[in-house]
Amino acid sequence: MTTAESLPGALAEPVEPVGRGWTAALSLANGAIWVGWFGPLQILLASQAEDFAPGSGMSKETTLAWVTGVGAVVSLVANPLFGALSDRTTALLGRRTPWIVACAAGGALSLLLLLADAGGVWTMTLGWCLVQLTLNAAFAAVTAAVPDRVPRLQRGAVGGWLGAAQILGVVVGTGLATATGGIGAGYAACAVFTAVGVLPYVLRYPDLRLPVADRPSGHQGQHGGAPLVPAGFGRRRGHRERPSDQGTGTPWISRAGSVTLER
Structure with missing residues (x-):
């Protein structure tokens, strides 16, 4: 089993402070993803x-509610x-x-899919669900x-x-959705900004590469990797997990009913 002292760089606790350039590039990538979301959500x-x-x-309101509602369900699943x-x-x-690269590009292509008039509401719903899927992944x-x-103190x-x-x-x-003067141009502008905005960072x-030998298992989190299946799910009643099996990314359900990642 990998010990804390022998963790690879991808899993080790960071100690080297990041610079302004790194922060600016990651912030730009983050903002670019939100451009891809909110140009459509606010206007288009x-x-x-x-x-x-x-x-x-x-009605317009019902159509918009269905499209954004289905997209929200996709978002809820895609992000975690x-x-x-x-x-x-x-x-x-x-x-x-x-x-980041594949899903920002996929998000840009999904925004362009929303340009299609064929299929009407169905194409619009599919396109927005793909936008939510890909951009949430990114x-x-x-x-x-x-x-x-980033070190803890930073x-x-x-x-x-x-x-x-x-x-x-x-x-x-x-602003892009409004200034471009049309639905098609607005989607195209948001797509380009989203795809290009992540490039400086990547x-x-x-x-840091994760060695195959140190890849966390599919059930338990390990060294910051949240489990694909919530801890305890599918276990027989009365089973007690060993401390060595418990990861630092274990999800738990709070009393308020929200899913939280415990780190």
């Missing part, structure tokens, strides 16, 4: 729902699922970079880069910049 989906509503037999999958990724490019990987690379400051980037992403996404700052 509502405009598209208004165009499609007469032929669908539903892809976060756990990225914890276990052993690619040469690292744990997070492959997901967002999970971007968020995980903070505990991967995480508050870095998290503050990422939070500011999210707000700017909402503003920029809304090109300038290589990720």
Whole structure:
């Protein structure tokens, strides 16, 4: 079993402070993902729902509610699922970079799918679900880069910049959707910004690779890897987990009913 003293770089607690360039690049990647979300959410989906509503037999409000509601369900599942999958990724490019690149590109293509008029509401719903699926996967990987690379005492400051980037992403996404003057141009502008915005981070700052031998198992979390299946699920009654089996990313259900990651 891997001990704390022999952890590979991808799993070890970070001690080297990150610089301003790293923080700025990750913040830009984070903001770019929010551009891909909120350009459509604030402006474009509502405009598209208004165009499609007469032929669908539903009002604009009902159409928009169905599209965003189904997308929200996809988002609820995608974020924790892809976060756990990225914890276990052993690619040469690292744990997070492959997901950021592939899913930001997938999100951009999904935004372009929303340009299609054929299929009406169904195409709109499919496109938005794909946007939620891919961008939540990218967002999970971007968020995980903070505990991967940032020392504990620096995480508050870095998290503050990422939070500011999210707000700017909402503003920029809304601005692009409005300033471009049309639904198609708005989707295209948000797609380009989302795809390009992650490039400075993935090109300038290589990720740490996780050796295959140190990959966490599919059931228990290990060294920061949240389990794919909640701890205790499917176990026989009365089973007690050994301390050596317990990971630091164990999810638990709080009394308020929310899912929390205990680190």
